[in-house]
Amino acid sequence: MATVDLARLTKNEVSMLTGHERGVQARALFSLDSLDVQDDVVRIVAPTNLDTITPSFVQGFLARSISQLGRDRLLTKYDFSTLPAALREDFVTGIERLAMHARRSAAIH
Amino acid sequence: MPKWTLEEARTVIESTGNHRWYPEHLREKIASARIAAFLYRQRNKRKLSVRSIGNKKANRATNKALIAANRRIAQLARRIVLRAKRGAGLKPVHDCHPTLLLARRKDSIFLDGILPHRRTKWVPLAARLKTQRTARLMVENFSFLRNPAGTMEALRAIAEAEQDCLSAQIDFMDTTCADIGPWLVLAMMRSHLAPIFTGGAISNQMSKVLDALRLKDQLRFSVTPSWQGERDIWAFPLHMRRAAGTSTSPTVQIDPQAKEKAGDALCAAINTWLSECADQELTAHGRRLVKKITGECLDNAERHSRREFENDGDWMLTGFMEKVRGPDGHRFRCQLAFLSVGSSISETVQDCAPETLEAMNRYVAAHKPSMPNHRSADGHLRTIFALQDMVTRDRHAYAEGRGGTGFRDIICFFWDLAGGEGDATLSVVSGRTCLTIDNTFRDLVFPQPSATFNIWFNDTNDHTRPPDHAMVRELDSDFRGALITMGFTLDVGYLEKTVDGDR
Numbered sequence: 001m002a003t004v005d006l007a008r009l010t011k012n013e014v015s016m017l018t019g020h021e022r023g024v025q026a027r028a029l030f031s032l033d034s035l036d037v038q039d040d041v042v043r044i045v046a047p048t049n050l051d052t053i054t055p056s057f058v059q060g061f062l063a064r065s066i067s068q069l070g071r072d073r074l075l076t077k078y079d080f081s082t083l084p085a086a087l088r089e090d091f092v093t094g095i096e097r098l099a100m101h102a103r104r105s106a107a108i109h
Numbered sequence: 110m111p112k113w114t115l116e117e118a119r120t121v122i123e124s125t126g127n128h129r130w131y132p133e134h135l136r137e138k139i140a141s142a143r144i145a146a147f148l149y150r151q152r153n154k155r156k157l158s159v160r161s162i163g164n165k166k167a168n169r170a171t172n173k174a175l176i177a178a179n180r181r182i183a184q185l186a187r188r189i190v191l192r193a194k195r196g197a198g199l200k201p202v203h204d205c206h207p208t209l210l211l212a213r214r215k216d217s218i219f220l221d222g223i224l225p226h227r228r229t230k231w232v233p234l235a236a237r238l239k240t241q242r243t244a245r246l247m248v249e250n251f252s253f254l255r256n257p258a259g260t261m262e263a264l265r266a267i268a269e270a271e272q273d274c275l276s277a278q279i280d281f282m283d284t285t286c287a288d289i290g291p292w293l294v295l296a297m298m299r300s301h302l303a304p305i306f307t308g309g310a311i312s313n314q315m316s317k318v319l320d321a322l323r324l325k326d327q328l329r330f331s332v333t334p335s336w337q338g339e340r341d342i343w344a345f346p347l348h349m350r351r352a353a354g355t356s357t358s359p360t361v362q363i364d365p366q367a368k369e370k371a372g373d374a375l376c377a378a379i380n381t382w383l384s385e386c387a388d389q390e391l392t393a394h395g396r397r398l399v400k401k402i403t404g405e406c407l408d409n410a411e412r413h414s415r416r417e418f419e420n421d422g423d424w425m426l427t428g429f430m431e432k433v434r435g436p437d438g439h440r441f442r443c444q445l446a447f448l449s450v451g452s453s454i455s456e457t458v459q460d461c462a463p464e465t466l467e468a469m470n471r472y473v474a475a476h477k478p479s480m481p482n483h484r485s486a487d488g489h490l491r492t493i494f495a496l497q498d499m500v501t502r503d504r505h506a507y508a509e510g511r512g513g514t515g516f517r518d519i520i521c522f523f524w525d526l527a528g529g530e531g532d533a534t535l536s537v538v539s540g541r542t543c544l545t546i547d548n549t550f551r552d553l554v555f556p557q558p559s560a561t562f563n564i565w566f567n568d569t570n571d572h573t574r575p576p577d578h579a580m581v582r583e584l585d586s587d588f589r590g591a592l593i594t595m596g597f598t599l600d601v602g603y604l605e606k607t608v609d610g611d612r
Contacts, residue, residue, distance in 0.1 A: 014369035018404030020412065020503075020512055021420045025362035051393070052372070052400040055518055056408050063511035086397060096559045101499060101510040 007047040016052040023060020058094020142193030146186035217301035222589030237275040244270040244277040252288035257543035278309040290446040290594025296327035341432040343382035354418035368407035372400040402522040410449030450590035453540030455491035460502040479575040485541035517562035533597035543582040
C-alpha cells in the first residue's frame with residue numbers, strides 16, 4: 001500500500017493546506033498520476049497538527065484522479081480512514097465539488 | 110554647481126545667515142526661496158560637453174549655447190529669491206518638509222485606475238511651490254459596507270489632492286470604524302503617494318484601531334491614542350504577501366504558504382480576543398471556518414489578481430474585534446478585509462473558457478437593458494457571473510474539471526461564521542462594482558454540499574431576472590483589484606452552541 005504523508009507539505013509549520021496550485025504541485029510531488037494507474041490502495045496520512053484542508057487544495061490534488069477513476073473508484077482507491085473526521089469531511093467536500101464539475105450545471109450553460 | 114543633497118544645501122543656506130538682515134517676517138520666506146532656487150538650478154542646469162580624444166563632437170558653439178542657457182537658469186533662480194526679498198515671493202510652507210520637494214510620482218496600478226490621467230497630470234513638487242495649492246478633505250461614512258460610492262469618492266479625492274497640491278489635510282469625521290476595508294485600501298495607496306498630507310482630525314476610537322492594527326505606520330499617521338479605561342479593541346495586525354511576481358523558489362507551492370500562516374495567525378488572534386472578552390476559545394468548527402475563509406480569499410487573490418504573474422499575486426489582510434456597548438449589554442463586532450491589487454474581477458473573468466464566456470455574454474445581454482442607470486452595467490453583470498459556481502478564468506483548471514468554487518466557499522463560510530443572523534454584511538468591491546451580501550438571501554442561496562451554488566442577487570435567486578439594484582452599487586472610479594470586506598457581530602452563544610453540536 002502506498003502512503004501519501006501530508007506532513008511533507010505542512011513541514012510542521014502550518015496547520016492548514018490551501019490553494020489550487022499547491023494541490024496540483026503536491027499531486028506531482030507524491031506522483032499521484034503513476035499511483036492512479038497501479039492497483040494499490042493509496043493511504044493518505046496527516047500530521048496531528050493539520051486540522052483544515054480547503055476545497056481548493058483538494059480540487060487541485062485530486063482533479064485528475066476523479067477524471068481518470070470516477071468518484072466511486074476514487075473513494076475506494078484512496079484510503080482516508082486514518083485521517084481525523086474533520087479532514088475526511090474536507091476531502092469529501094472537495095471531491096463533491098469535483099463531481100459537481102462533472103455534472104456541469106445546466107443553470108449556467 | 111556642487112552636488113549637494115537638499116539637506117546639505119539647506120544647512121549651508123541657513124549657516125550663511127544672509128537673510129538675518131531682513132525683517133523678521135521675510136526671513137522664513139527668503140530661506141524657502143533660496144532652497145527653491147537651489148532646486149530649480151539643480152534640476153535645470155545643463156552640463157557642458159568637454160572636448161577630448163573620444164569626444165570630437167563637443168564644439169565651442171554648443172558649449173556657448175549651454176553657457177547662455179545656464180546663465181538664464183541662474184537668472185530665473187535669482188528672481189525667485191528677489192521676489193521673496195520684495196515680500197511678494199513664495200509663501201513659506203510651514204508644514205512642508207524640504208525632503209517633500211524631492212518626491213517623485215510613483216507608478217501605481219491602483220492610483221492609475223482611480224485617476225486615469227495621473228501619469229500626465231501629476232505636478233512635480235517643485236512646480237507646486239508656485240501654485241501653493243492646498244486642500245482640506247473631509248471624509249465621512251468611510252465604509253464600503255454602508256457607503257461604497259462615497260468611500261470610493263473619498264479615496265479619489267485623496268488621490269487627486271496628491272496629484273497637484275503642495276499640502277493637504279484630511280479630517281476623518283467618523284467616530285468609530287464602520288469598515289476596516291477602506292483603511293486597508295488607503296494604507297496600500299499611501300505607499301505610492303507623495304508625503305503631502307500634513308495632518309487632520311481623527312477620533313480617539315479610530316486612532317486606537319489604527320494603532321492596534323499597526324496600520325498607522327503604513328498610513329504614515331502620527332496618532333497617539335489614549336488607551337484609558339477598559340480594553341475594547343483586539344487587533345489582527347496587517348499581514349501581507351511579498352510583492353507580486355517576486356517568487357523565486359523552485360518549490361514555491363510545496364513550501365508552507367504565507368496564506369496558510371495568515372490563517373493560523375488569524376485563528377490565534379481570534380482565540381485571544383475570545384479568551385479575553387468571553388473566557389473561551391474558538392471551537393474546532395469555528396477555527397476551521399476562519400482558516401478556510403482566509404485560505405480561499407487569499408488563494409483567489411494569488412491566482413487571479415495579476416494576469417501577468419500567474420499564481421503569484423500579492424495580498425493584504427487585516428481585521429479586528431471591537432467591544433461595542435449596546436442597549437442589551439456588550440456586543441463584539443468583528444471586521445476582516447482582504448485586498449489584492451491588479452485587475453478587476455470583471456476583466457479577469459473574461460479569460461475563461463469559450464463556453465463559459467458565451468454563457469456570460471448571454472447573461473450580460475439579457476440583463477444589461479434592465480440597468481439603464483448604470484454606466485458600468487456590463488462590468489456589474491460580469492462580476493456577478495464570476496461569483497457563480499464553476500465559473501473560473503483558469504482555462505487549465507476548467508479543462509481538468511476543477512475550480513470556480515472559491516466565492517461559494519468565501520460567502521458560505523462567512524454566513525456560517527456570522528451565525529446567520531444579525532448585521533453581518535460582506536462587500537465585494539472590484540472595478541466599478543460593489544456587491545453587498547447580507548443575510549437577506551442566505552436561506553434562499555445556501556447550497557447543499559453536493560448542490561451548485563448560485564447567487565443572482567434577486568429575491569427569487571433566478572438567473573433569468575436582473576439583479577436587485579440595492580445589492581449592486583456603482584462606483585464612479587475604477588477599483589483595480591478586489592477587496593473583500595466583512596463585518597459581523599460575533600455571537601458568543603452561537604459559538605457555544607457549535608461546541609454542543611447543535612448545528
